[in-house]
Amino acid sequence: MELERARDFVKTPLGDAVLAGAIAAVLALPLLGFRLTDAAQGAGIEFRPGYLLATVAIVFLGRLALNYIRTLSLASRPPPALLRAFALRRATSPQGGGKEELSPSGATEPSLDVEAQSHLPQRGEVEAPTRSEALRVGGPPRAALPSAEIETPSNLPLVGRSIPPKRFSAKADRVGGALLDTAGLWALIAFAVALPLLPFAERNVIDTATLILLYVLLATGLNITVGLAGLLDLGYVAFYAVGAYSYALLTTALGFSFWEAMPLAGVFAAAFGLMLGFPVLRLRGDYLAIVTLGFGQIVRVVLINWTEVTGGPNGISGIARPSFFGLPFQPTIEGQTSFADYFGVPFSPLQRIYFLYYLILAVALLAMLFVWRLKRLPLGRAFEALREDETASIALGLNPTIIKLSAFALGAGIAGIAGALFATRQGFISPESFTFVETAIILSIVVLGGMGSQLGIVLAAILLVGLPEWFRELADYRMVAFGAAMVLIMLWRPHGLTRVRRPTLMLKQSAAPRAGAGARA
């Protein structure tokens, strides 16, 4: 009897919070409650009840608050406006960073009573996305899990319930998404263009922004391979390295100029993309990931050991800085016209920083435009078809070899150009810059942004590259916060910040002559 009463109590919001507090106490006691101190006679142990109490209190109160919010939102129908807005925002807003507004189309959708209905068949509505899909980047398609999987009794841990089953109508989703996506993207572009003119734009801000843009460029390339074609490429950094080293060697050893070497770096990297593509044509999913991972390591190891060419671990220094179409950014030297001389302005090192920023911005925008266009081309649709179902695409006569190789080559080419820009920005490169962690970050940007989404990539790059740079004061806790942020985002938006996929072709209503004829078959 006692046990049953205890069990019932735990099922109440208060009891659940008490339980959570107790667990927190058990965990916090050894972790936070005791501290090893350096006492006069050797080591001593200091008991810190304050830390312990604070932890338990935070967990208990937080849990309690969450429980009550949830019971409220479940019990009341219609729910209070605030909660309703919160739930709608979660259900309909297609992106995280933008303004959350209650769209009129969304407001008509009762999204809070989905808990009660989620066991009903969901056919005919837009698919309820499942978490497993968010990480599914290659391999054979799995049947979508039924959304009822998410349904849990109301007092199970919050984590399992933080994603409401989505059953908004496809139309509202699409229209709202399109507006926000386009508007958001234009706003970001306008901001990026204006950034150097803004008052707070000091050198380090521009530097960070340049770094972000570089990652936007890299992620845009990887997005072709992983997001569009569904080929999980864990060796992506190899192409970045090939681009950077090509650029470095072409400019230092062969005396190419920046504008000659950058496209060539892209071409070399694309050639490497083809080289990787051939052996992995038959591989799918996990196996593909492993082989590409190996390829990335091979390239790095070659860079370290091929000392005569790559300089080994010392890398290559003295790489040509970008020039303003032939005019270098440097203090006045006899016999050379620099940028400052030509335009009759005093020399400032900031000129190069600004130029590089705008250069990378322009290249990133071009790459994004290219991907935008690619999605609307037959090749882009073939990429997506291959991602969705390779067998079915082959059965329709699509040539998987050509499609896969193009995906690898295009992604790699963009990475190569990014590598060239990286090399010219740093002036020095070494194999250390091209470790697997780079691939992981770029892949995280793609996944976090929502596979195949352009705006998502920009937002995720700002989040993943920008925030760690700006929060350097957090020192060691930075990476902890980084990890926590990623976990939270994936819980909150399992499909990435913006996941809405819009058709690349729409049947215009006016162009459908016999819309009613559909009832026939």
Added chain:
Amino acid sequence: MSRMVSASLHVEHLSMRFGGLLALNDLTFRAQAGQITAIIGPNGAGKTTLFNCLTGFYRAPVGRMRLTVGARDHYFLERMDAHRIARDAGVVRTFQNVRLFSTMSALENLVVAQHRDFSAAGRNPLAVLFGAPRHRRALKNALNWGRYWLNRVGLIEVADAAAGALPYGSQRRLEIARAMCARPTLLCLDEPAAGLNPRESHQLNELLLDIRQDHGVSMLLIEHDMSVVMQISDHIVVLDHGICIADGQPRYVRTDPAVIRAYLGETPSPETIKKVTPR
């Protein structure tokens, strides 16, 4: 449209082995041009294996599969890659478990299937990238053709919805429309009526008969639903354990003792013969 020629198929001595299992054993049959040829048989008889061999997903070690398109064009399917069998010979299949490009819209599914026609408009990447007139025209044609088929299978209303979000019956029809968008000469349908209710399978019958009439495409049909098989097929091939045990018109095949034995596993009495036909 461009290639609405039907094809006849001659399968000769086709054998396929998986380890110790002989999935297809010296199989020989013909599918006439412009006809619907049904392939039936108990589970595990080798029907889907046959499709996989025909469409190049399996490589049959023995046998010949000759596809004759029109009067002159011969394709030896056993020598071709899977995607070329679909693209060049025009043998296009649907799948037992529907395989649509589920996040793509219904219309996109149909446009992807016409990839060949885009390639025919030229491969110059710059012309493609900047949308040269020929490529725009190709897209317009593809859209029109896609729209035609969406109308045909009654899915024009959901043209822009994700294919994976459609009801099951609609997905089945969309898959057939997608296969037709690839402009097949021989359409291979793997259990198109599976999971359909009686009304839907009746509509399917009409759709398939219409397709054959309007487009003259030959069809191979794997099906368990005898109401579909008996009503629309011109010719039936019965497989059991990889062997062709009967081959002929529906009215002969349904009373063939060997067929009844294969399905029921016993020597039939006159009463059981009547029970065999419905599933």
